[in-house]
Amino acid sequence: MRNIKLTIEYDGKRYLGWQRLGDSEKTIQGKIEGVIAQMTGETIEIIGSGRTDAGTHARGQVANFKTASEMTPEEMQSFFNRYLPRDIVIKKVETASERFHARYNAQAKQYSYYVWNSEIPSAFNRNYSFHVPQTLDIEKMTQACEKLIGTHDFIGFSALKKTKKSTTRTVHQVSIQKEGEMLHFVFEGDGFLHKMVRILTGTLIEIGLGKKDSTIIDEVFQSNTRKEAGETVPAHGLFLDEVIY
């Protein structure tokens, strides 16, 4: 049996997210497993680095699966890209070591969030960014980013209820770059809780609008309650850029 590592790009618009549900037609995992069945005749469950929500995109999701197939990685890649729908692309197929596990071995992840910050909407970026027409104080937002960096219990910035599993994560980088009318948020860390990137972005936007002060971040870290943090911004502005092993 070989262990195959996939690097995957997808436009999440039409899907219910990464994780296969009853109706495999509507998830990225389900689509890929369907093509593997065609390709190898095997019924295989692939392991993703983590879930992505309905509507969220990926430039570098990673998954692995074991197969008895003797196809070369190149043959697999061209089979995948011929039979997958055009909004899911396999960017790389590699033979990994037997012990490689896409979820357990992930050391860090990088996400991008895009905000279209202009009074006038964009016909082209509408499915790949969140439209905020109001003026944002980017300097204030950038200062607030600093407070997020480090090791913290992020439960107050997540959609999770209190849980026995650790909700402490280390965030290495949070930055905001202005590219014309687009604000590009980058988050890098050893792991992110459910909806954490979208709630962090929502909180930074409320700080930029002047609705909240940046001290809100310290308060959420102290209280560990979700209600003080900002709104969850929409999934269609979020991209999983890279999984680092």
Next chain:
Amino acid sequence: MRNIKLTIEYDGKRYLGWQRLGDSEKTIQGKIEGVIAQMTGETIEIIGSGRTDAGTHARGQVANFKTASEMTPEEMQSFFNRYLPRDIVIKKVETASERFHARYNAQAKQYSYYVWNSEIPSAFNRNYSFHVPQTLDIEKMTQACEKLIGTHDFIGFSALKKTKKSTTRTVHQVSIQKEGEMLHFVFEGDGFLHKMVRILTGTLIEIGLGKKDSTIIDEVFQSNTRKEAGETVPAHGLFLDEVIY
């Protein structure tokens, strides 16, 4: 009556092109005229700078119409962008001189065509570029661009049959820029015949693939026949960038 000038951005994917047909639901012109009727109560025909084909996009299409409405340009713009579908955006509304005519007064137009030149397709650019997986000789293509610049009868590079109207046009600029895996073609001229940009791009691609020599351009100018020129590349890679007055 005021003469209103609109600058329009649209994602052409869902539409049958600019020009209103029987079924106004499927054209950009029809959609905009529908919102004008809601906004002013007037049944108005708007004048576009020119048609765009089914599936073609625009960043700066221009149109004008006369109205008795007393709304300010700002009020009109926000009405348009509230009631138009999200893939059509009015970027600017201006009061123009009484004699301004979006088609007759157009001095020049700029178009972009995008080619995704990578073995691996792109999940995100699939609706906004044409995928060419083979290697292209960009130097040879760039040299061929030079031959297109100037005043020529472009009928052999168009979808037109012989016509009494002049098919002579002046092309000011043809360039190709490599932006990562994307090739960005720019065409600027005083006017373009039906499908001319897509046939010129198709011809340049065939030169880049080594299927045709760049002397084909001289031959088409001499013979004025379409059959020697390259294939028409798909509409979804084409953008009307700007109309110059």
